[in-house]
Amino acid sequence: MPSAPHTHQNTRQRHMAIYALLICAVLALAWVAVLYVDQPVAEADRAWTRAPIMRAMLDVATWLGNWQLGPLLIALALIAARDHWRRMFKTIVTAYFLRTVTVEWLKLMLGRPRPRDLVDATALEGFGGGASFPSGHAAFSFMFAVIIAAWFPRWKVPAYIFAMLISLSRVVVNAHYVxxxxxxxxxxxxFAWLALWMYHPVTERNREAIEAYERRRREERSDWAASDEGCAAAERARGRTFVALAMLVAVAATVLAFLYIDPIPGFHDAPVLQTPAVQWLAQAGRLLGTWELAPLLFALALLAAHRRWRSLLAAIFAGYALQTGVTEGIKWLVGRPRPSQLPEPWTIYGPGTEFHSFPSGHASFAFMFATVVGAYLPRARWALYLLATFIAASRIPLRAHYLSDVLFGALIGVLAGxxxxxxxxxxxxxxEEAEIEESVCAVGDEPEAPYKD
Known part of the structure; x- marks a missing residue:
């Protein structure tokens, strides 16, 4: 008679095989839809969808799957989870992140036009050509339905019905093919299955076991947090959280600058930016970020580092290579004109052009330098960041960069550092001083060689 663990393993393998076959069958169905269903359905007349009540129902079904009402569904699920809302939150966030990355990457790479834009089910325009395949609403609704069905089995049928309605509504409004x-x-x-495998759902069957496990984990974390190692780890975690929030703020500022500040007519021609004093300061900032005066910054940093100049030099060169590679690669791929070349802040010409405005190389170098050297010379950290800000800002009066170029370049420099x-x-x-002193003492204690005539 097989043992219980062996039987459980066989059952799990059988379930995985069934799931794999089911997925293959569904993907085969999708291919059949591409060949024989997508085009006729997209060309079909849907006069009944123009009725007011039907339009309202379709709009609600669409809203349930996007940012307007999607967060409300997630909030209701977290409330229903009660004391275990953190576990459900981790499950939803993990599945949602993986789902979003995969769906948006496929949309970007395949570039299938939506039916309302081009009624041709076989068209694939490639990178950035369309956003039809696959459906983000269907991915979100079925991801959410699978998680709800696992956590609350009584809600399984309504959850899947809602997922199907949300998905089908996208076909009816000509936003997606079948x-x-x-x-x-x-x-x-x-991705819902993957997240549920990482964070098992709490049901009536396993509630006591999971609660006992979580209680034991909380006690272990409490004891560890009170230790010296735990306090040090908490301090590092606070530092990482601050850095992550600062990065998010920088990204948001870049987007806002791109949308609302860069297009301001005459921004770079403002009288205050064209005064001799501002132009002289801008030229000084430009020189500090190029080969004319940048070596002076290197030399001053190495002199201030004293005995640690070798390790600082290695860190600076590594940071310089990293930020230069990333910055120049993005410049080549994006192809954004400088303000002095073309007054088209929203125009992107793509790879292989002579337009290299986004992002700012001066800003990325200056902030990389400030981040690396500031770690070796903590007392000079804020002065270095102030200097980096001056160098980065100097690119705007010279009409070499937009504000968004400077902000994103600064972000690259900090991340590289x-x-x-x-x-x-x-x-x-x-x-380091203790190691040097030990080495000197060790050399001094060596016995002298006997004198030989």
């Missing part, structure tokens, strides 16, 4: 919603449903289901510091962290001064 194959789009089929593949979207598969993507959402797969932080990555280099993770790989080449500076050692404390006291530790």
């Amino acid at each position: 194959s789009d919603i089929i593949v979207g449903a598969v993507v959402g289901t797969l 932080l990555l280099v510091l993770m790989l080449l962290p500076p050692r404390p001064v006291a530790q």
Whole structure:
């Protein structure tokens, strides 16, 4: 008679095989839809959808799957989870992140036009050409339905009905083909299963075991947090949280600048920016970020580092190589004209052009330098960031960059500096001096060689 663990393993393998076959069958159905269903359905006359009550129902079904009402559904699910809302929140966030990355990447790479834009089910325009395949609404609705069905089995049928209605509404309003919603449903289901495997749902069957496990984990975390190691880890976590929030603020500021500040007519020609004093300061900032005066900054930093100049030099060169590679690569790919070339702040010409405005290389270099050197010379950190801000801002009066170019370049520089510091962290001064003193003492204690005539 097989043992219980062996039987459980066989059952799990059988379930995985069934799920794999089911997914293959659904994907085959999607391919059949591409060949024989998408085009006729997209060309069909839907006069009944123009009735006011039907339009209202379709709008509600669409809203349930996007940012207007989607968060409300998530909030209701978290409230229903009660004491275990954190576990459900982790499940939803994990599945949603993976689903969003996959869906948006497929949309971007395949570029299938929506039926309302081009009624041709076989058209694939490639990178950025369309956003039809797969359906994000179907992916979200089925992801959410699978999670709800696992956590609250009584709500399984209504959850799947809502998911199907949301998905089908996208076909009716000519936003997607049938194959789009089929593949979207598969993507959402797969990542919901993955998230549920990572964070098991709390049901009546396993509630006591999970609560006992979580209680034991809380006690262990409480004891560890009270220790010296836990306090140090908490301090590091606060630092990482601050950095993450600062990065989000920088990204948001870049987007806002791109949308609302860069297009302001005559922004770079403002009288205050064209005064001789501002132009002289801008030229000074430009020189500090180029080969004319940048070596002076290197030399001053190495002199101030004293005995640690070798490790600082390695960190600076590593950061310079990283930020230059990333910045120049983005410049080449994006192809945004400088303000002095073309007054078209929203125009992107793509790779291989002579337009290299986005992002700012001066800003990325200056903020990388401030981040790396500031870690070796903490007392000069804020002065270095002030200097980096001056260098980055100097690019705007010279009509070399837009504000969004400067902000994103600064973000690249800080990230490059932080990555280099993770790989080449500076050692404390006291530790290096102690090692040097030990080496000197060791050399001094060596016995002298006997004198030979």
